Amino acid sequence: MTGRLVKDANAWRPVGIDNLEPAAWQALRSTGSCSVTAGPGAGKTELLAQRAAYLLQTGTCPPPQRILAISFKRDAAANLGSRVRSRIPEHAWRFDSMTFDAFTKGLVDRFRLALPDSWAMPGEYTIRHPSRGEIRSFLNRLLREAPWTLRSEIQSFDAETFLPHVVGGWDLPLVRPEDPLDDPVAFAALEWWNRHYVPNNQPLLDFIMINRLGELLVRATPRLRRALRLTYPFVFVDEFQDTTAAQLSFLRTLFAVPGADPGSFPRQARAGHVDKPVVTIVGDHKQRIMGFAGALPNAFAAFAADFAPEAHELTWNYRSSDHLVGFHHTVARRLDPSAPRAVSKAQHPPADEPIGLWIFNDRQSEAQTIAGWIANDIAASDRRASDFALVARQKVADIDPHFQPALAHHAIRLRNDDASVGRMKLQDLLKNEVAHLVIGMLRLAATPVGLPQVWMDVTAAIGRIRGTGGDEGAARILSDELTAIIVALRAWLREHQPAPELLADALKQVVAAIGYDALRRHSRGESLRDILDSVHARLQQVTVPTPTLDWSTVLEEYEAADAVGLLTIHRSKGLEYHTVFFLGLDDDQWWAHAKNVRDSTSAFFVGLSRAAQRLVFTTTSPSARAGGIADLYDLLTQAGIRERVVSEQAWPGT
Incomplete structure (x- = not known):
């Protein structure tokens, strides 16, 4: 079961699809590291799946070597792994798709005995996610104990971003310092380690600390680093715009070698000599929505400095109709004035009123009207409940009680993807x-x-x-x-x-x-x-x-595969639906918009671009247009989006 091999790489053709756009072909055949910018609906997952097929089927990545795919989110890792299995099941055993957290935790669990002596793990660790209050208490105590020369900088640390920016931004030295450090980041990070890791028989770790230990492991253990590079001569990183300082540091330590010729690797790999693994990153800086979790503002530039990649930009959109793609461009230019307009390649019949804004009196009326509209649309088409999604900025727990009974009245299930199940x-x-x-x-x-x-x-x-x-x-x-x-x-x-x-x-x-x-x-x-x-x-x-x-x-x-999805914008990332109801375009859902307008607009861009044929914004606040998100409403006005006040008895478009 070795799988089909294509001896002539030039004769290789995509698997399961007809073709790729020219820029995707260039990235797919690249012999060196490359950076691929791809907007919503551009087929980022498909590109990586086809590149995996190309590398494995042509023998460019020969057995027993494997491809490592790393994603920020679990669902993205699962989606990519599933796509590769569907395209090349006979080769998929050599494709490992996982999250950064899973990969680094696996390394620490297997090789922690190789940690330098001063960082040796004293016992089994416990994974724990400190609350903002705990971090704030730590910083307050640290401020009192720090040398006066560091207090001004330490006072500027934010409890919300302390772990990704400070703890995640400090590479652990091979020998743990015994004396206080004179750099505020190093001082604060070391104190965090001293209080949560060093004195405990059972250390308390979060995934940022696990990442730092993983990076230290591969840096301090050349044999492990070489073994990983031999195993994974090709590496994919999905959603690269959400990469954190800690994750980029880990990638740099494990896979970057300054001065190496990126185009020479495949030939060297066949000879068993790994000089520089080929790393392919894909993402879209306009969809950077993990800034609160430490996503770097300049991740692509930082990658370019370390890996000297080829740069490719995909401009075809396989998901959304041309009308929706035009609206995407209106919003994209707010984030990047130079953003090109994508070309819609979606095979969709035109939809009546593809974009709209519906204004309701209250949540109950909103839920009952939308539930009735979905039931009507399903009855009049071949669509299923899973073709529809309810997307909100946050607070989906407040939305669930209204929509569950409203949809159940029509024998339609609602699946709240943000609901907690166990841990x-x-x-x-x-x-x-x-x-x-x-x-x-x-x-x-x-x-x-x-x-x-x-x-x-x-x-x-x-x-x-x-x-x-x-x-x-x-x-x-x-x-x-x-x-x-x-x-x-x-x-x-x-x-x-x-x-x-x-x-x-x-x-x-x-x-x-x-x-x-x-x-x-x-x-x-x-x-x-x-x-x-x-x-x-x-x-x-x-x-x-x-x-x-x-x-x-x-x-x-x-x-609950056939259910209307209810999910936050962050959970909707990478997904697509025929019709998206973008709920709560008002200050209640977007209360933090003014704190970081760019990241908030990126979230808006991500949410609206989940729709393939129909996008409906909703609000129960008629005055929202003049509130804290007036700039988002301005984008709707620029695009000529029609708004209407909707009663429960009047179902628009049906």
């Missing part, structure tokens, strides 16, 4: 690879036929866990083993009808069949216990005993 958010849980595997096995056992894609996904996941790779004999053995597991699991499910008290036992059956330790290793550095607890909590949510309840129904409700 995870629902969107993260549904994208989690371990959770997806566990539920996939239960689905195969509960539904004897008709799930070929689930079978392929489960087989591929277990193959990765067992390390079968491209070995055909091992793949046949694995298939026989999986069949036996599913048959036994099916028998158990038949003997035990779904009930809240049996859900934990059902999960234990699956975990035992795969192996707890094997699953833990496959959890990409995340807590397997947290994942399983969240799966159990979600199953409990959707298991409502009725006389006709069966396992298939429970598992369908678990995924």
Whole structure:
């Protein structure tokens, strides 16, 4: 099962799609590091999937070498991994897609004994996310204890950005300083480590600290660094505009070598000599929405300084209609006056009133009207509930109680992707690879036929866990083993009808069949216990005993694949829908707009660009146009977007 190889790289063609735009072809065939700027709908995920196919199918990345893809968010990592598996299933075992946090945590967990002596980990660590109040208390105490020459700088530190900017901005020295440092960033960061890491038998770490330990590991351990570079001669980084100082520092330490010839690497790789891995980054500075989490304002320029990449800009939009693309350009020019207008390549029929602003009297009227409109549109078309999304800047928990009953009245489900399930958010849980595997096995056992894609996904996941790779004999053995597991699991499910008290036992059956330790290793550095607890909590949510309840129904409700999505702008990033209702264009949702107008406008840009054919802004505040987000309303005016006051009985466009 080695997969199709194309001996002549010039003869290679895209897999699963007809073609790529010229700039995408150039980036795909690049022999050196490259930086790809791509706006919304440009097919960033598809480009990376096709580049992976090209590298693996042409032998440019030969076995056993692999491609490492790193993303900021879990769902982006999951989406890219899934896309590659769908395009080149025979090669996908050599494509590792994960988040920065998962990758660095995996390194620390496996190699922490190699940390320099003065940073040796005294015991098992606990992951903890300090509150803003805790950080503020630390800074207040630090201000009192710091030398007077540093107090002015320390007083300027913001509790909200202290971890990403200060702790994340300091590279741990090989030898931990014993004496106070005279640089305010180094002084504050060292004190943070001294209080949370050094004296504790069980250190308290957040993911920024784990990143710093991971960077120290590869810097202090040349053999580990070389092994990783041999394993991953090609690296992808998605959504690069959201990269933090700590993440860029990690990339630089692991993969950048100043002065190396970027175009020479593939030839050197085949000879087993890794001088400089080829790094491909994609992103869009206009969609930088993680500034609050430490995203660098100049990430692309910083990358260029370290990696000397080729630069490519994609200008085709495969998602949105031409009318919507025109509105994108209006907003994009507010963020970047030189932004080119994208070319719509979407194959959509024209929609009636593709963009609008609906004004309601109150939340209840808004929910009931939109729910009725969605039901009407579904009945009049071949669209499904999952073609619609409700997107808001924040506070989706306040929106959920209004829309859940309004949509349920029309027998339409609403899935709040921002809802907490155990220790995870629902969107993260549904994208989690371990959770997806566990539920996939239960689905195969509960539904004897008709799930070929689930079978392929489960087989591929277990193959990765067992390390079968491209070995055909091992793949046949694995298939026989999986069949036996599913048959036994099916028998158990038949003997035990779904009930809240049996859900934990059902999960234990699956975990035992795969192996707890094997699953833990496959959890990409995340807590397997947290994942399983969240799966159990979600199953409990959707298991409502009725006389006709069966396992298939429970598992369908678990995924709620055919549901209207309710999500924040940050959770909508990378997703697309036929129709997007952009809720709450008012000061209530956008209360912090004036604090950082650029980042807020970027969030506005991200949210509106999720729509493929229809975009509806809503507000329950008729005076919002003259409020704190008047500049956003000005963009609607420039684009000629029509507004209307909507009553529940009048459904626009239907």
